[in-house]
Amino acid sequence: MTAGPPVIEACRTIRPQILAAQAAGRRVGIVPTMGSLHAGHTSLVEQALAECDDVVVSIFVNPTQFGPHEDFDRYPRNLAADCDLLSRHRVRWVFAPDKSELYPPGHATRVEVTGPAEPFEGRLRPGHFSGVATVVCRLLQAVPANAAYFGAKDWQQTLVIRRMVADLGLPVEVVVCPTVREPDGLALSSRNAYLTPPQRQRARALSIALEQARADWQADRPVTVITAGMTASLETAGITVDYADVVAAETLEPLEDLPPETPAIALIAGRLGETRLIDNLLLPPRGDTAC
């Protein structure tokens, strides 16, 4: 077993280290996570390592982005296993703050995003993106990194963060990295650990529905037909569909009034028992039949 990177718990400790690295001309990247790390996270770490001199991985299960009936309490936590995994990568620091580090006594401030935060997850999980925006804003003050790495699996989250970063002028580059998938297509997610083996089998339907959407899209089928097709195959697999839609990739707006060359994305969210999974796929330009 290799010694992992040092684990830092205090904002007042990590921040001077970041500033010192930057003063020495080093580019610093942060990979914000909620821990329970998997190969999706390590792909973010690897991309950060390729583009930065030093990489921080933050691990914090952020209470404010969970709804009252969501899985905050049972969300998997295993800092030792996470550090062990990160010891196999060239991560310079792990930042694992206590709640009180990021939410001091009497905390009364939220960063609220409208626009891309409103539909889909925003409608189904009130307060979720406010919690995300707030904690990312706070994290980026403690760790004023040059670049922050997020996975495309949480596509809407990346739009919300890019919007907040632009609007507040946070001096960080937001980098969105490709979704990592299991061999059968299931997008990696810490919540996959909740699935029973039969549910895990059925969860393949998410990526299959997205591939079907891409084929339908390339065959120039109407969006209503594509979304009906995704919904039907998810339901056939016993997945309760929260949404299955094709919208503008950058704004999540309906495509109908937009120019045909607007980049599009298929977005789905569904539930297998208690477990809620989301996935998405950027669609190629219409009429482009290349793979």
Next chain:
Amino acid sequence: MTAGPPVIEACRTIRPQILAAQAAGRRVGIVPTMGSLHAGHTSLVEQALAECDDVVVSIFVNPTQFGPHEDFDRYPRNLAADCDLLSRHRVRWVFAPDKSELYPPGHATRVEVTGPAEPFEGRLRPGHFSGVATVVCRLLQAVPANAAYFGAKDWQQTLVIRRMVADLGLPVEVVVCPTVREPDGLALSSRNAYLTPPQRQRARALSIALEQARADWQADRPVTVITAGMTASLETAGITVDYADVVAAETLEPLEDLPPETPAIALIAGRLGETRLIDNLLLPPRGDTAC
């Protein structure tokens, strides 16, 4: 006429200059203003100059902190006069951004503060403190100063900003400077320019009511008596009272359930015709009859 400090309009221009000054070991202070500068502002500038190596004065009439029926359109603006006034002080930069610099196209992010932002001005001016918190957060990204200077005249605003700075971990020291008053006691405010000469005479009632509250407080009169006294003298002067209260200075909570040594403040807001004025006075510890 002296040449004024250079006026910078772009975030991407001012920020590197601040960082370069700091890299050279210089402490930078910012005095955020809406322009229409008076001796209250220059006292902030002088305190910043006493404590910092370089001082930025930002001038931006922030639309998001005005309600739809407030005075955004008629708020006094005179950048040339402001720069002329600042040329008599050792200000290094004036930062006077366009609206689009601070609110880019598609802007969809607000910083929302509850707690100290809720009563008084928060109740009477919905969205006001969210606008203040948002623009100050944005300004402090463009101008990552070591210290930011605010006037005690807008006492509740200073609490909101301190709360936001603590909660988001913004790396800035918030400095609150004493209110500057006219010889007759009227607190300096850009909005005093709206007053007709007879209104200006009557506006003395605000500071007189606060002094009376202080005397009543030191005479150990009950808060209900003190607030009734303030309200009566304001009304006698023809001022429509929005509020006149004595509360905990740090939280704006009612004093009744708090320890007797809790620092207290008298807060008033009232209207003279179309012009709304606010003022406040920190109260000495109860029973302390020194001046």
